[in-house]
Amino acid sequence: MYRIRFHGRGGQGMKTASRILGRAFFLAGFEVQDAPRYGAERRGAPLFAYVRADTKTINERGVITRPDLVAVADDSLVGLPLAGVTQGLDKRTVLLLVSHEEGALWRQRLNLAGVAISLPPLAEAQATARFHGAEMVGAVARLVGCITAAQLREAIALELAFLDAAEVAVHQGAANAAYEAMAEHAGLVQPGGPIVAADYLPPRWLDLPFEPAQVSAPVIHAPATSVAVQTGLWRTMRPVIDYDCCNRCWWLCSTFCPESAITVDEDRSPTIDYDHCKGCMVCVAQCPTHAIVVQPEEEPVPGGSP
């Protein structure tokens, strides 16, 4: 069975990528299971999706703990324990990362026993034109080696049927380019065997100790603990205030910010708290003078460093 996990941030198209891959496997004659996993968060939050494909009925369910391939759309997730990118990686697992840095470097950094391959990140113009997932799924389709270019193309057409034909073609082109670029690695990812019962590591169950309600009720015993969570890491795009254009309206951007990440000084100047701004761009949409511009996260901020 092929067991494949996609990791990315909300908005990068990981769910869509998993669906395209699932559909492509299905078109290639496989039994398939594909599913996203996310919570109540919005754009930018770490999430993952997974695909299983086998020649017989799939009874395994839920999160993949022993992946054959892990595909990561955003290398900033690697350092986030909650994202769980490296969970279950072993010498058989191929890691595919969208990164400026080479796979060999990631392999060394993460002390991986398996192969790591990197894909170059999209330029800004490309990033706004399509899902990041298109390249990834193209690359993955070639790495597993059992999906044809035609099946990949058809899967994209079926799963992106909600887009117009020209947009579908853009995604097909991007996926195909990645598919071709991976030709040298075709079939590198091999299906894993079943998880056998002969020698398993017994779970370390424990008898849950009784604890008084003062401890065991689901209470947060302090205010504002969410400040400790640096949700600014979720941003892929960053809102930047052009103070020459800001009319000091005093309230719009700060009021609409769903994270309360914009404060207004006594002189009516707004400031964005980049440690907690998730990059949702609600402020950009609300600002009446269009004084908040959008920048890719990787570009330096003029006149300061958030």
Place this chain on the structure above:
Amino acid sequence: MTRTLLTGNGAAAWGARLAKVDYVPAFPITPQTEIIETLAGWIENRALASRLVTMDSEHSMVTAAGAAASTGVRVFFATSSQGLLYGMEMLYTIAGWRAPLVMVNVSRGLSAPITLEPDHNDVLAARDAGFLQIHCSTCQEVLDSVLIAYRLAEDGRVRLPVLVNLDGFYLSFTREPVVIPDQATVDRFLPPYDPENVAFRADAPMSQGTAVLGGSAYSYFRYQMHLAAHKALVVYDEIAHDFAALFGRCHEAVECYRCADADYLFVMMGSFATKAREAVDRLRETGLAIGLVRPRLLRPFPADHLREALAGKLAVAVIDQNLSIGHGGILYMELAAALAGGRRRETPLLTSFVGGLGGREIGSEEFFEMAAVLQRAVQDGHPPPPRLLFTEAELREVRKLQGVARAPGNKRGGGL
């Protein structure tokens, strides 16, 4: 007939579409919302000739559903978790009306603390409402069960509402290959709704759900629901037989997998049961004679089927994805009661595991270990105490959370 990839939610919507439902009262809740979104899309583009009305709450939604079913139209609605509980008063009420409709519940753990992920405490809270319950383990089963549920609900011997349950995330958002049957074949299986004496119309006044005092009439009407639910066991078997004949898929009241020669059994409901099925295959490779028993019907409770399936086995692990606070796993209790009421002497050792609460995974190694626990229990001659599937590593993670939450006396991510 088409075979394609569908989520559990998509499969539920297809079931309603193929059943040609007339009326869909709706109120959104995660992880169910995709079902009504899908139906709304089809109604919008005329693929489905139904009326969808968004309501102000689940309480109103259930009321509208029962009222519409009483006028003689085919009704479908879907909800989940808190929404099911918010509509609870009316679940009991419309079942008492004997309104034959179908609802889908997408299981999600109940607050508090709040979660989005699944367990069965929501659907089991509706256990005694007078709705029959079908529990699904695959997306295909969801589609098929909606069709079966209409036949069951509308059968003149039953005439009770039916709840079809699927697990949030593990089915609701998970795509699997699903056969979408032809409309013509479905029409042969499920004829148009014949409302018999349910037709509640302005030109033919009648009263429904009337007041009764003194207890005798109340006892009569409520116990008649109970008798109808029992009758549903027989009716269900007939319908499942018809279904298998037409569609080639067999959905028995109790699924028995590799049970015939088994010494040991897992018993569990819902989508996690496919994990148990996988574990059975793997354990069989080691030479262990183990099988899986999965009740699809929970109401009516297929006690005879289960007694038969368990007869002569050495030991059974009942895995409950629910917790009755102050007592334990609900399926375990119901099964123990069924065995106690049986005539057979060869009752297996019954062990209770509670796992998968709030969507917690149950790992393959945990199934393997439960099988080992069963073998030790047989050697010892007595079952171990009930076990929550919860590891030392999980408690360490909870300790970390408690550290962030400044729980009193917490050793900030320290040891156990």
